[in-house]
Amino acid sequence: MTNPMTSPYPRTSRYHGVESAVHRTRGGQEVPYLKPRLPPQPDVFTTVRVHEVREGDRSDVLADRYLGDAGQWWRIADANPVLDPRELTGTPGRRIRITLPEGVPGTAGQ
Numbered sequence: 184m185t186n187p188m189t190s191p192y193p194r195t196s197r198y199h200g201v202e203s204a205v206h207r208t209r210g211g212q213e214v215p216y217l218k219p220r221l222p223p224q225p226d227v228f229t230t231v232r233v234h235e236v237r238e239g240d241r242s243d244v245l246a247d248r249y250l251g252d253a254g255q256w257w258r259i260a261d262a263n264p265v266l267d268p269r270e271l272t273g274t275p276g277r278r279i280r281i282t283l284p285e286g287v288p289g290t291a292g293q
Contacts, residue, residue, distance in 0.1 A: 197257045228262045228282035236277045242268035249281045258284060 192198040242256035262282040
């Protein structure tokens, strides 16, 4: 079991705090793995901006623009909610929420 305080993943990783386990093969080999990460409910996020998807938008580019880190695309996906980042930006005109990280209180934007 992974203790969120001692997670091997940085706080900016979507895997930070995800519980780990060990699978034992028939041959006795131990194979560590992460248990599935369940995305949070979208209503736990505070919206700070709404972005209307344009042709050619990509979730990593939007994460860089709005969050300052392309690797944080998963935060936008969690808030909207989608599992596949291509689904997030695949439909021009779709309005997606840009939010504060889960658990960070704030004032809602537009």
